[in-house]
Amino acid sequence: MFYGWRIVAGAFTTQMFIVGFFTYSASLLIPHLQREFAVSLEQVMYSMTIGTFTGLLLSPVAGALVDRASVRALMVAGSLAFAGGLALMARTSDITQYVWCFGLTMTIGNCFGAMIPAAAVVSRWFTVNRGRALGIAAIGTSAGGAVLPGVMEFWLADGDWRGALDNLALCVVVIMVPAAFLLIRGRPEDVNMLPEPDPHAGDGVVDAAVGSKAILSSANFWCMAISLGLVLGAYSAVLSNLAPYVIAAGFESSAGSTLIMVLAISGLVGKLIFGSAADRLNLKIALWLAEALAIIALLLFAFAGESFAVMLAAAISMGLASGGLLPVWGAMLARLFGLASYGLAMGLMSPVVTLCIMPTFVLVGRLVDTYGTFLYPLLAFAGATAFAMAILLPLRLPERAAAA
Numbered sequence: 313m314f315y316g317w318r319i320v321a322g323a324f325t326t327q328m329f330i331v332g333f334f335t336y337s338a339s340l341l342i343p344h345l346q347r348e349f350a351v352s353l354e355q356v357m358y359s360m361t362i363g364t365f366t367g368l369l370l371s372p373v374a375g376a377l378v379d380r381a382s383v384r385a386l387m388v389a390g391s392l393a394f395a396g397g398l399a400l401m402a403r404t405s406d407i408t409q410y411v412w413c414f415g416l417t418m419t420i421g422n423c424f425g426a427m428i429p430a431a432a433v434v435s436r437w438f439t440v441n442r443g444r445a446l447g448i449a450a451i452g453t454s455a456g457g458a459v460l461p462g463v464m465e466f467w468l469a470d471g472d473w474r475g476a477l478d479n480l481a482l483c484v485v486v487i488m489v490p491a492a493f494l495l496i497r498g499r500p501e502d503v504n505m506l507p508e509p510d511p512h513a514g515d516g517v518v519d520a521a522v523g524s525k526a527i528l529s530s531a532n533f534w535c536m537a538i539s540l541g542l543v544l545g546a547y548s549a550v551l552s553n554l555a556p557y558v559i560a561a562g563f564e565s566s567a568g569s570t571l572i573m574v575l576a577i578s579g580l581v582g583k584l585i586f587g588s589a590a591d592r593l594n595l596k597i598a599l600w601l602a603e604a605l606a607i608i609a610l611l612l613f614a615f616a617g618e619s620f621a622v623m624l625a626a627a628i629s630m631g632l633a634s635g636g637l638l639p640v641w642g643a644m645l646a647r648l649f650g651l652a653s654y655g656l657a658m659g660l661m662s663p664v665v666t667l668c669i670m671p672t673f674v675l676v677g678r679l680v681d682t683y684g685t686f687l688y689p690l691l692a693f694a695g696a697t698a699f700a701m702a703i704l705l706p707l708r709l710p711e712r713a714a715a716a
Contacts, residue, residue, distance in 0.1 A: 315497075315505055316437030320445050322495030323430035324452035326387055329488045330394055330426040332456015333480060334363075334418050335548070336572050337464045339555045343565055344473040349407040353556055354677030356407070360552055361673050362415025367423060368666040374423040375659015378432045379652070383498035390425020391489045393417055398481035402474040425492070428662065431642045432655045436499055438508045442646060447587015447639035454583060454635065457576025461569040522653040527660055532648055535707040537661045540641060541668025542700035543603050546610060546693035547634055549672035551575070557686050561618055574624055575631040582635015595644050596707055602636030603701045605629050607694050614690035647709055 342356050377386055397417020404410040430449055438445040460480075467476035500507045527533055550557075554575075555568035586598055612626035649657040676689045 314508060315500070315503065316434075316445065316508055318495050319433055319437050319497060320449045322387075322491055323434050323449035324455070325491040325495070326391060326488055327426045327430055327449065327452035328456035328459070329480075329484055330390075330418075330421050330456075331453040332460040332576075333398075333464075334422055335453065335551060336457035336576055337460045338414070338418075339552045339572070340461060340464050340468060340565065340569055341473050341476075342553075342555050343559065344468065344471060345407065345410065348473075349410070351407045352677070352681050353553075354674060354681050356411075357552070357673040357677040359411040359414040360548075361670055362411060363419045364548075364666045364670040364673070366415055366419040368663040368670065370419060370423040371428065371662030371666065372659040374428045375432075375655045375657070375662065377424075378429050378655030378659070383429045383433045384493065384496040386424050387429050387492040387496050388425075388489060390421050390423065390429070391484060391492050394421025394425055395481045395484040395489070397421060398477045398484065402477035402481070423662075428655065428658050431638075431645075431658060433496060433498055435642060435646050435654050436507065436651055440508060443639050443643045444587045446642040447583040447635075450587070450635075450638040450642075451580050451583045453638070454576045454578075454580035454631070457579060458573050461572040461576075465566055465569040522649050522657070524656065524660060527649055527653065527657050530648070532707050532709070533657070533661065534664075535703055536641075536644060536648075537664035538668065539599070539603070539700040539703045539707075540637065540661075541665040542696045542703075543606050543633075544637065544665055545669040545672040546697050547606060547630065547637075548669050549676045549689070549693065550610070550613065550630065552673060553676050553680075553686070556680070557613070558623070560680075560684075560686065561616070561623075563620065567620065567623075571623055571627045575627040575634070578628045578631025579635040580631075582632040583639055584635075585632075586636035587639040595640055595647065595709055596704055598636060598640045599644070599704060600701055602633045602640065603697055605633035605636070607697045607701075609633060610690050610694040610697065614687050614694065644709065 338360075342353065345351065345356050346353065374386070394417070397413060397420070400417060401410060401413045404413055430452075431446060434445050434449045435442055464476055464480070467479050497503050551572070554571050555565050558567040558571065559565055582602075586602065606629075609626045609630035612622055612629065616622040616626060645654055645657050645661070672693070675692075676686070679689045680686055
């Protein structure tokens with residue numbers, strides 16, 4: 313078996329835990345936090361706002377380090393920061409402490425232990441099957457979303473959210489940290505190996521290093537970054553509010569974990585489909601398709617009323633959309649800016665994406681607290697995602713050259 317698949321397994325595991333909690337499971341804590349600290353939804357959502365702002369600052373640093381330092385060391389350090397953050401959150405005594413602890417430690421774990429280093433290290437090992445490998449590694453996020461919400465709901469059954477965080481921190485130390493240390497190797501040459509052979513003479517991927525100035529002056533960079541930022545902003549805000557969304561519709565909070573798990577399983581399928589498509593089809597069309605699925609999901613959520621069946625359909629559509637975003641994003645970056653500058657390009661793009669995401673959490677909280685409904689933010693997000701599709705029109709990707 314090609315050694316690169318061990319790298320995929322390591323990236324899968326770290327993303328399963330970090331993204332599985334940060335993206336899919338953290339919303340399950342919201343009702344417990346509101347009750348214990350007697351705070352509004354908007355106040356809890358500041359944790360996500362601080363987290364996205366911290367990501368804005370740390371993403372360029374993480375991207376630069378991925379190109380220069382040991383990716384394995386970065387991912388182990390990020391995993392340990394994530395475990396420590398969970399333990400600290402379990403010991404907070406008021407909402408201010410929780411908000412800052414979540415916003416800082418969860419983002420450090422995500423930036424250095426999951427998304428940026430995971431995508432970069434997998435891309436270094438694969439050529440022909442890069443999209444598929446990125447898709448399989450990204451399935452870790454969906455696996456986390458399928459498994460962790462149910463586990464967290466079980467731990468939260470008696471209302472002990474602090475104990476649930478401690479349990480998750482222990483799992484991270486026992487499973488995730490060893491996986492990062494044992495499986496991740498930053499480059500093929502680190503273990504005297506070569507990347508996956510590429511039978512094509514020129515695949516359109518630039519192998520020479522590209523500097524920050526060249527990346528930031530590229531129109532393609534800005535089209536891609538703003539488009540992804542808008543759709544990921546909508547996705548992140550909806551996902552972080554699924555528990556209060558179902559409660560507002562008259563269901564138990566456990567219905568929220570069900571929607572999250574359905575969304576995550578659909579994301580798994582989406583990553584397999586879009587990951588394979590990324591190696592064969594036009595990447596811009598693939599991204600358009602993912603964004604169109606997101607619009608359908610947002611409209612279904614907006615007009616679901618008390619129909620849980622419609623909510624399930626929305627979760628499936630949103631899951632398929634999210635499944636397309638990560639592998640297509642990674643494949644696009646490799647095509648546009650090359651592997652030598654992959655981490656730098658990802659690190660520079662992440663703050664732009666973060667700026668689009670950051671206001672969405674408080675926006676949802678403010679609108680829901682003011683009007684008592686999720687309709688208006690969902691419609692706004694559907695419009696923003698339609699605009700994201702239009703922004704991609706000028707984007708031009710290098711064509712693959714014919715095989716030699």
